[in-house]
Each structure stands twice: as structure tokens, then as C-alpha cells.
Amino acid sequence: MGQLLRLATAGSVDDGKSTLVGRLLYDTKSVLADQLDAVHRASVDRGLATPDLSLLVDGLRSEREQGITIDVAYRYFATPRRSFVLADTPGHVQYTRNTVTGASTAQLAVLLVDARKGVVEQTRRHAAVLALLGVPRLVLAVNKIDLVDYHEQTFVLIAKDFTAHAAALGYQDADVLSVPVSALVGDNVVDRSDRTPWYQGPTLLEHLETVPAEEERPNAPFRFPVQYVIRPRTPEHPDYRGYAGQVAAGSVAAGDEVLVLPGGQRCRVDRVHTADGDVPRAVAGESVTVLLSEDVDIARGDLFAAVDRPPRLTDELDATVCWLADQPLRPGARVLVKHGTRTVHALVADLLARFDEQRLESTADPDSVRLNEIARVRVRTARPLAVDDYRACRRTGAFLVMDPVDGSTLAAGLVGSPLPLPGHARPAGRGEPVDGVGSS
Amino acid sequence: MTIHATTPAGGGAAESRTAPAPRALESEAIHVFREVAGEFDRPVILFSGGKDSTLLVWLAIKAFWPAPVPFPLLHVDTGHNFPEVLEFRDRLVAEHGLRLVVAEVEHWLADGRLVERPDGTRNPLQTVPLLDSIAEHRFDAVFGGGRRDEERARAKERVFSLRNSFGQWEPRRQRPELWNLYNGRHQPGEHVRVFPLSNWTELDVWAYIAREGVPLPSLYFAHEREVFARDGMLLTSGPWGGPRDGEAVRRATVRYRTVGDGSCTGAVESTASTVDEVIDEVAASRLTERGATRADDRLSEAAMEDRKKEGYF
Numbered sequence: 130m131g132q133l134l135r136l137a138t139a140g141s142v143d144d145g146k147s148t149l150v151g152r153l154l155y156d157t158k159s160v161l162a163d164q165l166d167a168v169h170r171a172s173v174d175r176g177l178a179t180p181d182l183s184l185l186v187d188g189l190r191s192e193r194e195q196g197i198t199i200d201v202a203y204r205y206f207a208t209p210r211r212s213f214v215l216a217d218t219p220g221h222v223q224y225t226r227n228t229v230t231g232a233s234t235a236q237l238a239v240l241l242v243d244a245r246k247g248v249v250e251q252t253r254r255h256a257a258v259l260a261l262l263g264v265p266r267l268v269l270a271v272n273k274i275d276l277v278d279y280h281e282q283t284f285v286l287i288a289k290d291f292t293a294h295a296a297a298l299g300y301q302d303a304d305v306l307s308v309p310v311s312a313l314v315g316d317n318v319v320d321r322s323d324r325t326p327w328y329q330g331p332t333l334l335e336h337l338e339t340v341p342a343e344e345e346r347p348n349a350p351f352r353f354p355v356q357y358v359i360r361p362r363t364p365e366h367p368d369y370r371g372y373a374g375q376v377a378a379g380s381v382a383a384g385d386e387v388l389v390l391p392g393g394q395r396c397r398v399d400r401v402h403t404a405d406g407d408v409p410r411a412v413a414g415e416s417v418t419v420l421l422s423e424d425v426d427i428a429r430g431d432l433f434a435a436v437d438r439p440p441r442l443t444d445e446l447d448a449t450v451c452w453l454a455d456q457p458l459r460p461g462a463r464v465l466v467k468h469g470t471r472t473v474h475a476l477v478a479d480l481l482a483r484f485d486e487q488r489l490e491s492t493a494d495p496d497s498v499r500l501n502e503i504a505r506v507r508v509r510t511a512r513p514l515a516v517d518d519y520r521a522c523r524r525t526g527a528f529l530v531m532d533p534v535d536g537s538t539l540a541a542g543l544v545g546s547p548l549p550l551p552g553h554a555r556p557a558g559r560g561e562p563v564d565g566v567g568s569s
Numbered sequence: 570m571t572i573h574a575t576t577p578a579g580g581g582a583a584e585s586r587t588a589p590a591p592r593a594l595e596s597e598a599i600h601v602f603r604e605v606a607g608e609f610d611r612p613v614i615l616f617s618g619g620k621d622s623t624l625l626v627w628l629a630i631k632a633f634w635p636a637p638v639p640f641p642l643l644h645v646d647t648g649h650n651f652p653e654v655l656e657f658r659d660r661l662v663a664e665h666g667l668r669l670v671v672a673e674v675e676h677w678l679a680d681g682r683l684v685e686r687p688d689g690t691r692n693p694l695q696t697v698p699l700l701d702s703i704a705e706h707r708f709d710a711v712f713g714g715g716r717r718d719e720e721r722a723r724a725k726e727r728v729f730s731l732r733n734s735f736g737q738w739e740p741r742r743q744r745p746e747l748w749n750l751y752n753g754r755h756q757p758g759e760h761v762r763v764f765p766l767s768n769w770t771e772l773d774v775w776a777y778i779a780r781e782g783v784p785l786p787s788l789y790f791a792h793e794r795e796v797f798a799r800d801g802m803l804l805t806s807g808p809w810g811g812p813r814d815g816e817a818v819r820r821a822t823v824r825y826r827t828v829g830d831g832s833c834t835g836a837v838e839s840t841a842s843t844v845d846e847v848i849d850e851v852a853a854s855r856l857t858e859r860g861a862t863r864a865d866d867r868l869s870e871a872a873m874e875d876r877k878k879e880g881y882f
Contacts (some may be wrong), residue, residue, distance in 0.1 A: 201724045202717075203768065205717070230745040230746055356607050359636045361636035372632075375600045403634075404635075416595070416597075429607045494866075524748065527747070527748045529750045529752055535745060535756060536756065538753055
């Protein structure tokens, strides 16, 4: 999967994010003639002198009428070096939940700021959300550099401000790049600008094409949530019993011993099967069917894991939630938790702390957690889950919080406390400390 | 069959999409099929005979191999089908032991639940039979071949897209879709549209069809047929009608880029007679497939958004 890069964009209203995405599509020639004609027509209708590239990506009529982006839009473009899946996430403040959506699968995020305004509250909030969700790399696109007359010092100060914020969130310098761009004019997006001779780094697209597109950690322990049991019971396959799923982390091969959780049995992998035949080894991201040598009772919701490095089996989660629902979260809330392929009833027992992502501070014992807020909570589940810390494994450290009545998605949940925030200590007098990373 | 990236003149931006992306996309789609099979009671695959829905069936077969596909196909038949497509459909169903449910628009017209449109186009008439069939069979998950690259309103579609009890799409009620943890919970009467091909582009679809040798109706490849021009499209005569006064008929070598209601699906002039030639053509094309050949999307800038809200695919 080396040639596919999943990225997300985030920025505040009027930072020109849609224009930047439009520019990437336009300059990589991913825009086809009829789409372009439609943009030209619509631009003329509105009395604009030049085509408004943001019209390429602002899809819903209500968005075009209001001139803002409401919902995550997925865009596809490609260069000879790579294909890109871009989640274009809205900047409007009440839609921050969409940033979480875009970031959950992103390998890199592009944050936009207006060169005239620099790093603002939304930038800090978005960066914190991106850090929380474990997006490995950030790019700060300092947009509208033409409107500050390509002034080097303006760019340098903004970049410095942002790099400091990113460092506080746990990013290494090497994982953060700042680029001066003008989406409108095209400076340093795809083509290098001769108006920023003081900038030596790559253009935005050059960086996207060459940045390591790291998937899961190479040595991650094997994780495989069982999705579905395949039992043909046909004359050709009377005894076939395969466990279908997508490798969440690590890899698996015939002959490997795996631990079946929550049952705790150890089983030998007999075959790793696909519709195209057996494969010698399946790695993270691949959908396969695992056949075992032993006959064990295994169902959807079970998890196969490496025997030597198993996940933690627990019915009490110390977790971080990004609250995405209009109704606030209060202690004692009854919810559903979907983790891997298992959905269980759960109780949010305690609200431990609420984070202020802007100031990187936390408030202990909040009464409630509201839309777009991030909080550390303790969740008790009706049945045990086999979890990893989110920082160790994104796929088995993540869970959804859902409303048991109407089924809506309430929160993005992450096992552990992925943000390296100061003032993190649990409030006293609330029982024994919750252990952090690792297995017990 | 294997696929190598052939670079058409001027098609540099597209060539790399054929490389390893298809494997990742296949795994993603298979994961989606299995999630639905694991969480829903009565899923169904919407099948039109077009390449995207054929690809869906192909991936469903792979997802549950060697067991049979654990759900049926639903074809909303406008009565304006190309005969090649119906033949193809019946052969596919027979070869793979699939179950097929057909909702015939004619039945809805015959008993007055639907009225023929003045222009004779039946694409917009599919919505009611579709929703009626979903209710009648109590389908709770409906797979569609929609891709986000097709159109701007679709770019915002979720992989799991909740529809209310009227079958309608409400943009502001769509759930955030996090990681690959899909939320398929719904209330009685509601259903979920599921789009396993969300992240595929037209070129990805063709590259995969080439690699896997997925069979397609012959319409997709160059053939000779009598056509007439209308609204910049090449239409052909059929049960849906023929040329109007002043629309000259001529013989041309054409192929179809999408397969739909005959009254509004146009052909493009093309000599591409193999999958590889089609890929070259698609890569070099300067028109998106819908803009080139679908009259129904040209009605207005927001045509697709409006039809989605009504419960269209």
C-alpha cells in the first residue's frame, strides 16, 4: 500500500482551505473539463473575475450559498509518484467533530493558517485533535502569503509559534513542516514560487509525494478482530470453518500460534486464506480468512492476538473521549461501546478531567463534557474488551461511543491518555490510580 | 490477468493509480461487506448491471469465499434496459448461484403508483420502487456502487449512510465516521446505505476489473450502433423511444461509460474494445463519466444532492 497516502486538511473559516484543495486538484490535473466548465460558469454567475477553485470542492448547495464547508469531503488525486485520499474537513467551529473524522485515518494532516492572522485558537484546537488521534505528521500551510507581500519574517514567526505548540503536543521537529503558500495564486502548492526566494523547503505537493507514508509500526504485535465466521457447509467445503477479518496490526502466517480473546485459548494457524488462494503472510490492512488447526468456539467480536505480546483484557477503561454529540456527557451515562468488532453496553463511571486544548491545561472533576470537548473518563464495560493503549495501536486502542437508544455516534474514544498534557494527574480520593500503557 | 500502468499521452496524472492502491481498496471493500454481514439482518446489493454494481458483486463473492454470498441482489428495472445488460445479469446470477429480486417500474406505472414523465425518462422513477422494495423485504442494509469521486454531493457521503424512514438522506444527520469502526445502528423503519467503493476512482475500478478479469456487459466496449445526438449526447433507439424530428440517425462506433436507463444514458464515440484500451481512454479523458453521459445529472448544479435527499442511490 506504499503508494496510497491518506491525508486530512484542517483550518479555520476563510483560511482558504477549499481553495488550497481546489488548487491541488487543479494543478495535478485531477480536474476534468466538465467540472472545470461548471466552476467557470458558476464563477461568472457570481460576478467573479477569476474562477473560484473552492467551487470544485464545496459540494452541498447550502455550503455554496453560505460560502462555507459543512461536512467532510473526500477528494482523490494522483501524481506519478503517489495516489492521495484527502479528507477535507471543515473549519467552522461547531463542526470540529469532522476534524476528528478526517484525522482518524490520516497519515498526515495539513493545517492552514492565514498569514495575516497567524496561529489562532482553531489552529491550536485542531492541532491538539490531530495529536490526540495520533496523526503522525503535520504540515502547516501559511496561506495568503501574497497578502503579506511574501514577507519572510511574518512566515518565520508563525512557523515558530506553531512548531512550539506542536512540540508541546508531542511532535518531533522532523514531523512538522511549515510551507509559505498562496492557494489563490499557486505559490509553493505544486509549483515552486520565485516570490519566496528565502524559502528553501519543498513545495506542499513535493512534501506529500515524498513524506514516509508509514502504516502501522513494523514490529507491532499481531491483532485480528474476528468479523465473520465463514462456514460454507457445501458439498465441496463441508468442514471449512474460517474466521474472516482485517489484520489490525502486525502480521500472521500459517504455523503461528495465536491467543484467542476473551476466551484465552491458544491456537495454531492452519491457513491464511483469501478468494485468490492461500497467502504465506497477511499484514496490517489486509482482509483475509484465518483457519485454525484446533476446533474452538469462536464468534464475531473475538480477537486473535500475538501470544507473547497480548492486549490487556479489561472491563474498566481509562480513556480519552472527544465528545461529538449535542447533548452533554454526564457521569453515570449509559452508552454502547464498539471496539473492533465487538459492541458492549457500558457505563461512563467518572469524568476525571476536561482538557482545554488551547491552553493545554486540564480541569479536574468536570460536571459535564460538551460538544467538541476532550475529556479523560473511566468507562466500565458489561463484558471485558481486549484493548491496547491508543498510542501503541491505533486500531485496537480506538472505540466508538454510541447512544443505546437512537444509535447515534456520541464520541470518539481512545484507550489511555494520548495527549502528553501537563497537569495530567488524576484527582485524589477517587480510588487507586489507573494504570497506563501495557499489559497487566 | 495483470495490469501494468500504460501511460497515455498527456495522462501522467492518472497513471500511478493503477499500482498498489487496488489491493488496499479491495481489502477495505471486503472489510465493509463483512461488517454488514456481521451486524445486519437483511442486507441486499443494489444491482444495475453497470460496472460498479458488477464490481460490488465480485467483491461480495470474494468477501465470503468459499461460502455463497449471504444476501440477494435487488435490480430496479426501469423497463428501459439495454438487452445486453439483462442477459448479462441473468448469466451472472446463474453462474454464481446468487439470489435476485427484481422491482419492475412497469408494475408501479400499471397500477398508478407512478406516472410516466412527459420526457419519457424513467431514471427518476426508480426511487419509489426502490424504497417500496426496501420496505416490503425489510432490507436494513442496502449496498450501492456509489463512489465519492463521481460527483460533489457524493464526495461527502459516508461509507455507512443512514436513511430515515422515508429513505431520505439528511446531510446534517450523518454520523462522523471514525477509523474503520462503522456504526450501523438504526431504528425500525430506517435503513443504512452502504458504499464499499467509496474510495475508488473510475480508474481504480477499471484497473481492478482488468487485473481480476471481472466480466462486464458488452456495452462497455466499442461496438457499432445507430445513434442520434441530443443535448450533446449520443442516444440510441429502444423501448424508450427514438429520435425526434430533426435528430439525424447515423451509425457510429461507440461504447458506454455508464449503464442506466436507455432514455438518458448516452454513448461516447470510442474504438476501445478491450479493458486495457478503455483504461487508456479513461486516463486521457477530459470529461468525468457522469458529465459525459448522464442527462439526469445535468438538470441543475444541485441535481444529485436533491435526488439523494429523496432517497435515490
